[in-house]
Amino acid sequence: MFEFMDSAIAKGGVVLVHCMMGISRSASTCIAFLMWKHRLSFVQAAEQVYAARPFISPNPGFVLQLLLWERGGMEFKSWEGWSYHKFSGVKEQLGGLERCLFDTVMRDAGVNLANVSEQRNLGNFVFLVPSPPSKRRPMPVKWTQRFCCIT
Structure with missing residues (x-):
């Protein structure tokens, strides 16, 4: 997945990463991608993603796995031999x-999440995708049960 994302971005494209609520799974995927691509720590990558989407809240299990992945050098082979016991x-x-709650990890690392949006406005986050152009045309959407079809 990361190679796909990296390739699309390198070609000037964009990648939409989304999950049901856009709060935990997609945020964890974006954090992991930034950790892998730019060799950022969990906290650095999470700050970047939080600046782009301030209501993310990766669940503690994902946070723990990302912290463990960071400890393992952010290599996929570091998960070889993974077991529930370990x-x-x-x-x-x-x-x-409890120590892996997103807010707790960020606070313990000295990150004040309340100030992140202010820092974003100062241009302190280099991996954020720029805002879309101001001239946006409305996208017609037809709802069918739980799925939407863009026409």
């Missing part, structure tokens, strides 16, 4: 899932 052991070493 995962549970590291989870307890970190103080349990």
